[in-house]
Amino acid sequence: MIEIIKKTNIDFMGKRNIALAVSGILILIGFVAIIQIARGAANLGIDFAGGTSVQIKFNRSIPLQDIRDVLAQGDVTDFDLQDLPSENKILIRIKKGEETLGNMSTKIISILSQEFSESNVVVDSTTEIGPKVGARLRKDAMWAIMAAIIGILIYITVRFQFRFSVGATVATFHDVLAVLCIFYLMGKEINLILVSALLMIAGYSLTDTVVVFDRIRENLKFKGRKSTIDIVNQSLNEVLSRTIITSLTTFFAACALFVLGGEVIHDFAFAIMLGIIIGTYSSMFVASPIVLLMGHERAFSKR
Amino acid sequence: MKKKFFWRIALIVAATVLSVLFFLPSTQIRSSLPEWLQKYGMVLGLDLQGGVHLVYEVIGDKAVDVTLDRRVLHLMNVFKEKKVEGAKAVRNNRDILVTPDTKEVIGIVLGEFSDLVEYSRSDGGLVYRLDDREIARIKDFAAEQALETIRNRVDQFGVSEPTIHRQAESELVIQLPGVKDAKRAIDLVGKTAILEFKLLDDESPIAAQLPSSIPLDLEDETRQQYADQLPEGDELMFGRERNKETGVETKRVYLMKKQSLMTGEFLTESRVNIDQRFNEPYVGISFDSTGAKLFEEITSNNINKRLAIILDGNVYSAPVIRDRIAGGDAQITGTFTMQEAKDLAIVLRSGSLPAPLKMLQNVTVGPSLGRDSIDAGFKAGIIGAILVIIFMILYYKMSGLIADFALVLNIVFLVGVLSAFSATLTLPGIAGIILAIGMAVDSNVLMFERIREEIRVGKTPRAAIDSGYDKAFWTIFDSHVTTLITAVVLFQFGTGPIKGFAVTLGWGVFINLFTALIGTKTIFDLITSKREVKSLSI
Numbered sequence: 147m148i149e150i151i152k153k154t155n156i157d158f159m160g161k162r163n164i165a166l167a168v169s170g171i172l173i174l175i176g177f178v179a180i181i182q183i184a185r186g187a188a189n190l191g192i193d194f195a196g197g198t199s200v201q202i203k204f205n206r207s208i209p210l211q212d213i214r215d216v217l218a219q220g221d222v223t224d225f226d227l228q229d230l231p232s233e234n235k236i237l238i239r240i241k242k243g244e245e246t247l248g249n250m251s252t253k254i255i256s257i258l259s260q261e262f263s264e265s266n267v268v269v270d271s272t273t274e275i276g277p278k279v280g281a282r283l284r285k286d287a288m289w290a291i292m293a294a295i296i297g298i299l300i301y302i303t304v305r306f307q308f309r310f311s312v313g314a315t316v317a318t319f320h321d322v323l324a325v326l327c328i329f330y331l332m333g334k335e336i337n338l339i340l341v342s343a344l345l346m347i348a349g350y351s352l353t354d355t356v357v358v359f360d361r362i363r364e365n366l367k368f369k370g371r372k373s374t375i376d377i378v379n380q381s382l383n384e385v386l387s388r389t390i391i392t393s394l395t396t397f398f399a400a401c402a403l404f405v406l407g408g409e410v411i412h413d414f415a416f417a418i419m420l421g422i423i424i425g426t427y428s429s430m431f432v433a434s435p436i437v438l439l440m441g442h443e444r445a446f447s448k449r
Numbered sequence: 450m451k452k453k454f455f456w457r458i459a460l461i462v463a464a465t466v467l468s469v470l471f472f473l474p475s476t477q478i479r480s481s482l483p484e485w486l487q488k489y490g491m492v493l494g495l496d497l498q499g500g501v502h503l504v505y506e507v508i509g510d511k512a513v514d515v516t517l518d519r520r521v522l523h524l525m526n527v528f529k530e531k532k533v534e535g536a537k538a539v540r541n542n543r544d545i546l547v548t549p550d551t552k553e554v555i556g557i558v559l560g561e562f563s564d565l566v567e568y569s570r571s572d573g574g575l576v577y578r579l580d581d582r583e584i585a586r587i588k589d590f591a592a593e594q595a596l597e598t599i600r601n602r603v604d605q606f607g608v609s610e611p612t613i614h615r616q617a618e619s620e621l622v623i624q625l626p627g628v629k630d631a632k633r634a635i636d637l638v639g640k641t642a643i644l645e646f647k648l649l650d651d652e653s654p655i656a657a658q659l660p661s662s663i664p665l666d667l668e669d670e671t672r673q674q675y676a677d678q679l680p681e682g683d684e685l686m687f688g689r690e691r692n693k694e695t696g697v698e699t700k701r702v703y704l705m706k707k708q709s710l711m712t713g714e715f716l717t718e719s720r721v722n723i724d725q726r727f728n729e730p731y732v733g734i735s736f737d738s739t740g741a742k743l744f745e746e747i748t749s750n751n752i753n754k755r756l757a758i759i760l761d762g763n764v765y766s767a768p769v770i771r772d773r774i775a776g777g778d779a780q781i782t783g784t785f786t787m788q789e790a791k792d793l794a795i796v797l798r799s800g801s802l803p804a805p806l807k808m809l810q811n812v813t814v815g816p817s818l819g820r821d822s823i824d825a826g827f828k829a830g831i832i833g834a835i836l837v838i839i840f841m842i843l844y845y846k847m848s849g850l851i852a853d854f855a856l857v858l859n860i861v862f863l864v865g866v867l868s869a870f871s872a873t874l875t876l877p878g879i880a881g882i883i884l885a886i887g888m889a890v891d892s893n894v895l896m897f898e899r900i901r902e903e904i905r906v907g908k909t910p911r912a913a914i915d916s917g918y919d920k921a922f923w924t925i926f927d928s929h930v931t932t933l934i935t936a937v938v939l940f941q942f943g944t945g946p947i948k949g950f951a952v953t954l955g956w957g958v959f960i961n962l963f964t965a966l967i968g969t970k971t972i973f974d975l976i977t978s979k980r981e982v983k984s985l986s987i
Contacts (some may be wrong), residue, residue: 203817233821247808248635270818272631274811279504290942297934305927342877342939342947346884346954349935353888353928357895360924388898391844392891395837399887402833403880408825410496411880418884
């Protein structure tokens with residue numbers, strides 16, 4: 147039997163204060179990120195902010211400065227340029243929800259195909275989102291995250307106890323906020339794809355938490371004279387190897403996506419990788435301490 | 450072999466065969482498959498296949514304005530017919546102002562239109578409005594008609610499997626997979642295509658002072674410059690022109706009488722013809738008998754004047770009327786390419802939109818990006834699967850191999866189910882499948898860890914497997930339900946690509962339950978049933 151971890155006896159609960167402090171900071175920055183997103187101050191993707199993005203493929207690599215100059219001459223202003231040098235692609239984004247869509251992308255494409263006509267300009271994709279749709283997508287995304295969390299809260303309450311469901315919900319919320327926080331701090335784009343990654347992370351982290359809770363519930367039945375803290379510690383140690391192995395295999399898959407999945411999926415995979423790490427941490431160091439914080443000894447006794 | 454194994458194994462084999470069968474149409478051998486099978490198979494989403502996704506808003510308010518204008522015109526005609534002296538109807542935004550407020554006039558208004566509601570009285574006149582139900586009906590009808598018209602245009606344009614539907618009250622969603630020339634498709638779909646015939650006002654002295662043509666983006670400025678000098682009832686209109694030698698585009702300026710003499714409503718046919726002299730394409734149009742009569746009247750009354758042909762506010766041409774034109778045929782010339790002429794003919798033939806459209810969203814994906822995405826996704830999937838498979842064998846030995854077997858079944862079934870329902874595969878959907886590979890082993894890991902614990906306590910392999918499964922069952926169940934909740938929420942709120950992700954995630958949950966609880970368990974049972982197993986490779 148190969149075992150990554152032999153029978154462990156880590157005092158998870160003893161470290162809960164450090165953990166809660168770290169998580170508190172993450173959550174705080176996460177909230178700041180949410181406020182910034184609501185204010186429109188964060189790096190929102192054009193699906194949320196409204197605007198235009200055009201991705202162009204050339205047959206050779208073209209210095210970004212050349213493109214910048216050409217576009218500026220053509221009266222295109224306030225644009226972001228990003229390049230994928232390995233594939234000779236550039237991405238032009240303008241985050242300004244225009245009233246009439248269609249003009250900006252046409253303009254950009256015609257300027258570039260005229261100026262770089264010898265470089266075989268191919269339009270990979272154009273996206274134009276009006277302000278109305280942007281606002282609606284933003285609202286929908288908020289509702290989706292809320293709906294997912296409420297649904298989960300109800301399910302855990304039915305299957306376990308309310309205390310557990312608070313622990314699970316806080317942990318899930320924590321993971322979503324922490325990943326959002328890291329994306330915000332890194333200045334990465336916050337868009338619809340990230341929201342689906344966040345929901346996916348919520349589901350994943352919850353799975354982890356449920357596995358831990360399940361074990362706690364089971365061990366509490368044969369509690370004997372042990373304290374609740376000991377039971378929680380024992381349960382966490384028992385499921386530790388499962389937690390790590392599942393996290394590893396999912397991490398492998400996410401890594402493959404990150405490295406090979408192509409540009410669109412790159413950030414999505416990155417968010418998932420972060421989510422796996424944070425979700426694993428939170429099911430041990432966030433969910434269970436909160437259950438302990440909320441409950442007295444008696445609260446665990448039945449079910 | 451015992452009977453209980455037989456059924457379980459039969460189920461697994463049958464599911465595998467079906468999955469492969471349903472998946473076959475997704476591959477390149479589709480055309481050589483029997484016809485009943487061809488309707489299955491995964492459909493590639495716009496992000497993988499390339500194409501155009503458009504969302505438009507139908508500006509229903511404009512349709513209401515048009516209806517009100519028609520009513521005002523109708524009332525004026527009735528006043529004229531019945532010889533009501535001094536009676537007038539004028540539209541002001543949503544109000545129809547009728548003067549004077551005599552019994553006779555009121556009687557006519559209410560007799561003609563029962564859905565007009567008296568709103569207020571003001572100095573000898575009455576203000577009428579449409580009731581709210583009628584306004585809602587007009588808007589709804591406009592959206593419905595716009596949908597029909599666009600469907601018609603897209604059909605004639607030739608897109609293989611378009612999706613066109615209404616969303617919310619006034620929005621139209623149009624998906625055109627595989628379209629290569631996005632700009633052309635957008636022009637074709639979004640054109641209001643209101644055809645009008647108006648007279649030029651060449652007699653007015655100001656006409657000679659106007660510049661004959663201006664640079665492209667100076668329309669508004671020119672309009673402003675001459676705003677005060679234009680004669681009553683006239684307006685400036687513009688038409689795009691291309692210099693054949695230099696290729697430079699400019700706008701020709703026309704002084705036009707505002708009143709439109711005729712619109713495209715009498716149009717019955719339009720087609721592309723080639724001008725024999727210049728070898729240039731033009732669009733020939735035909736009117737029905739009412740239209741033909743009207744056109745004959747217009748031309749005979751205005752010989753030697755110029756008649757402009759205007760589409761959506763742009764002047765296409767303004768030929769001099771040499772003679773009365775009978776028979777109801779006309780030509781729209783301009784500097785068309787063959788393709789532009791063809792598209793114009795399609796747009797005219799399928800009729801004008803009842804109200805203008807406003808583009809809310811346009812997502813266009815070129816075919817090469819889609820292909821790159823599929824390749825990248827496929828590669829990532831293979832590598833991810835290999836990593837997981839190797840890891841499981843290293844860590845769990847023989848049992849790891851069993852888990853890998855379940856993993857492969859998982860992928861096969863997932864792809865099979867998606868194919869059987871002709872689900873749309875999107876790029877996030879591919880990502881979902883790959884993540885499912887990583888998570889699929891979770892159920893097995895949970896059970897294996899349980900079984901290991903039971904063995905440590907000293908149970909026989911057989912007993913360890915049974916109690917391991919039992920104890921892990923509810924954990925697996927709970928964790929799957931929570932994932933399912935996320936998938937359902939994603940499906941509810943997601944659009945396009947993200948819906949695709951939700952579908953793979955959701956099905957992944959069910960299939961994973963099946964492979965973990967029936968697939969792996971069957972193999973374990975098979976191994977332990979034949980003889981008393983002393984040790985388990987786990």
